[in-house]
Amino acid sequence: MAKRGILIGRxxxxxxxxxxxxxxxxxxxxxxxxxxxxxxxSHTLENPFTAGERMLMLSKALVEAGVxxxxxxxxxxxxxxxxxVWVAHVVSLSPPFSAVYSGNPLVKRLFKETGFEVKTxxxxxxxxxxxxxxxxxxxxxxxxxxLVPEAVLEVxxxxxxxxxxxxxxxxxxxxx
Ligand code: ATP
Ligand code: MG
Numbered sequence: 001m002a003k004r005g006i007l008i009g010r011x012x013x014x015x016x017x018x019x020x021x022x023x024x025x026x027x028x029x030x031x032x033x034x035x036x037x038x039x040x041x042s043h044t045l046e047n048p049f050t051a052g053e054r055m056l057m058l059s060k061a062l063v064e065a066g067v068x069x070x071x072x073x074x075x076x077x078x079x080x081x082x083x084x085v086w087v088a089h090v091v092s093l094s095p096p097f098s099a100v101y102s103g104n105p106l107v108k109r110l111f112k113e114t115g116f117e118v119k120t121x122x123x124x125x126x127x128x129x130x131x132x133x134x135x136x137x138x139x140x141x142x143x144x145x146x147l148v149p150e151a152v153l154e155v156x157x158x159x160x161x162x163x164x165x166x167x168x169x170x171x172x173x174x175x176x
Contacts, residue, residue, distance in 0.1 A: 002030040002031050003028075003029045003030050003031070003098060003099070004029055004030065004031045004032070004033055004073075004095060004096060004097040004098065004099070005025050005028065005029040005031075005032055005033070005097060005098070005099035005100070005101050005119075006032075006033040006034075006035055006090070006094060006097045006099070006100055006101065007021065007022065007025060007032065007033070007034050007035070007101045007102070007121075008034075008035035008037050008077065008090070008100075008102060008107060009034075009035075009036075009037060010036070010037045010038050010041075010047060010054075010131070011034075011036055011054045011057070011058060011131075012046070012047050012048060012049055012054065012131050012135065013048075013049060013054065013057055013131065013134065013135075013148060013152055013156065013161070014054065014057045014058045014061055014148065014149070014152055015129045015130070015131060015134055015147050015148050015149075015152070016124070016125075016129050016147060016148065016149055017123065017124040017125060017126065017129030017130070018058070018061075018129075019061050019062065019065050019149055020124040020129075021101070021121045021122070021123075021124065022034070022062060022065075022067065022072075023065060023067065024121055024122065025101050025121060026067065026071060026072075028099075028119075029099060030071065031071050031072070031073065031095075032071060032072050032073070033072075033073045033074075033075060033094055033095055033097055034058060034072060034073070034074045034075070035075055035076075035077045035090060035093075035094065036051050036054050036055060036058075036074065036075065036076045036077060037077050037079070038077075038078070038079050039051035039076035039077050039078045039079075040078040040079065041079075043164070043168065044168065045135065045139075045165070045168050045169060046135075048135065048161070048164055048165050048168060049159075049161070051076040053155065053159055055074045055076070056155055057151070057152045057155045057156075058074055059072070059074060060149075060151035060152070060154070060155060061148075061149040061151045061152050063151070064149055064150060064151040065149065073094075073095050075093055075094055075095075076093075077089070077090055077093055077094075083106070083110060086110055087110050087111055087113075087114045087116075088114075098116070098117060099116070099117045099118075099119060100116045100117065100118045100119070101118075101119050101120075101121045102118065102120070102121075103120055103121065103123060108120070128147060129147060133147075134147050134148065135165060138161065138162050138165045138166075139165050139166055139169045
């Protein structure tokens, strides 16, 4: 029986830390499920990319890193806005899994209460590989390109990600 583990995040955008952690988890499990959280969200400063864009970026980054996609399942998970039923919601959408990998205290608590094995994966250069920091750098015109895998960079160029983020950060306040 294949051992499957799940890693849940928003991946706004996927960065080099995510690829490292995915490779690390794949040493412990046969198959990795990557849950794209807040899947219904896009075009906001916190969640600029659609679930489809995030799935595309992740799968291409994993292929680039030499990961066999037959060992990975990427699934969208929309918010339910109810922490008490969230684990059941995830289970209802995901291929079956026995291990949960997360650094997020709330995610860990919710899965532990339901009886799942929860593991905390190591953080890779968390001070630089950090989604909020990357989004902030893109808006401010600072260097961010080295923080994401080349494959993610290519998709970001295709969807004109910097232009989108800069537009999202604008306000019409001064025009009135
Ligand atoms: P944000 O700042 O938008 O929250 P993030 O970098 O924390 O972005 P998430 O999508 O929240 O990325 O993370 C998904 C999962 O990846 C979480 O379980 C998180 O613990 C893990 N993770 C995030 N950054 C790293 C990293 N640098 N190394 C290892 N794991 C990471
Ligand atoms: Mg986070």
